[in-house]
Amino acid sequence: MTALTSVQLFTVKDALEADLDGTLAEVARRGFTAVEPYDFVRRAAPLAASLTAHGLAAPTGHAFLASTSFVNPDGSGTTLPVPTPDEVFDAAEILGMGTVIDPYTEPARWETREQIEETARLLNAAAEIAAHRGLRVGYHNHAHELEAQIDGQTGLELLAELLDPRVVLEVDLYWAARAGVDPAALLTTLGDRVVAVHVKDGTLDAEAIKAYPPADQVPAGTGNVPLNSALDAASALEFAIVEFDAYAGDLFDAIEQSRVFLDERAAA
Numbered sequence: 001m002t003a004l005t006s007v008q009l010f011t012v013k014d015a016l017e018a019d020l021d022g023t024l025a026e027v028a029r030r031g032f033t034a035v036e037p038y039d040f041v042r043r044a045a046p047l048a049a050s051l052t053a054h055g056l057a058a059p060t061g062h063a064f065l066a067s068t069s070f071v072n073p074d075g076s077g078t079t080l081p082v083p084t085p086d087e088v089f090d091a092a093e094i095l096g097m098g099t100v101i102d103p104y105t106e107p108a109r110w111e112t113r114e115q116i117e118e119t120a121r122l123l124n125a126a127a128e129i130a131a132h133r134g135l136r137v138g139y140h141n142h143a144h145e146l147e148a149q150i151d152g153q154t155g156l157e158l159l160a161e162l163l164d165p166r167v168v169l170e171v172d173l174y175w176a177a178r179a180g181v182d183p184a185a186l187l188t189t190l191g192d193r194v195v196a197v198h199v200k201d202g203t204l205d206a207e208a209i210k211a212y213p214p215a216d217q218v219p220a221g222t223g224n225v226p227l228n229s230a231l232d233a234a235s236a237l238e239f240a241i242v243e244f245d246a247y248a249g250d251l252f253d254a255i256e257q258s259r260v261f262l263d264e265r266a267a268a
Helices: 009-018 020-029 041-053 085-094 113-131 155-162 173-178 183-193 227-233 251-267
Strands: 004-007 060-062 069-071 077-081 099-102 136-140 168-172 194-199 239-242
Touching (some): 004 251, 009 251, 020 041, 020 251, 085 113, 099 113, 113 155, 155 183, 168 173, 173 183, 183 194, 183 227, 194 227, 227 251
Parallel strands (some): 060 099
Antiparallel strands (some): 069 077
16 A cells, blocks of 8 residues: 655645645645644634645644643643644544644653653543544654653653554654664554654754754755665555655755655655
C-alpha cells in the first residue's frame, strides 16, 4: 500500500493565518491532495469549506488530547485551556478527519515512568471516546520523548507499550534523528503502531540545531536525515506528511520539492 502524501499546515502557518483560502489554494496548486490541519477546532467550518473548494482532504489533524492547556512549539506551557476531547472530535467530524493526533506534551512530563503512565492514561481515555465516534487517536513525537531514558528504553517506546492498541503513532523522522536515534530502527521497534510519519529533513548541523525553531531544515531528500531507510522500515504506513518547523527559503517551493521526493519514491 502506498502512503498518502500530505502536508502539515503548521508549515505555512503565517500564510494560513493571513489568508486561509488563498493558502490552501496554493497548497493544492503545488500538487497536494491532502493536508494535516493544526489548531482546527476554532476554524473547523471555514477550513472545511476551503478544503472542499480546493479538492483537499484532511484525514489526519493535530489537537491536544493529553494536556489541559496549550503547549507552545518551543515546549513552554501556557494557561490557555485546550478544547475538550468531544469538542475536538466534533470539529474532526466536520472536517472528515479519521485520526486526531496529539502533537506535543511538555518535556518536563517525560522524566519518570509515572509521568509517562499518566500521558498514556489520558491518550487511552481519549481513544475510548473517539472509538465511539468512529475516530482514531494518535501521538506525535519530538526529540525529548526519545532523549528520555526510562529503565533502559526511550520514553516513546515506553509510552507505546502503555498505550491502548487503538492508539497509533506518528513518528517525526527529523526529531528522531535529532535525538540521536536511527529512525529506521525506531520504526522497526514500534512496528505496525506507526501509521504516519512526518517526512522532514535537515542538515543536522550542530550549530544550526541549537536555535528554535531549528535553522537546518531543508526539502526532503536533500539533507542528512535517513528518510529512505526510515520509509522502507515503516511496515504499516498510511500517511507520509511533509513538514517544516522553519525554512529560510520559499516554503511553497520547499513543500513541493518534498512532495516530488515522495512521489518519485512511490513511482519507483
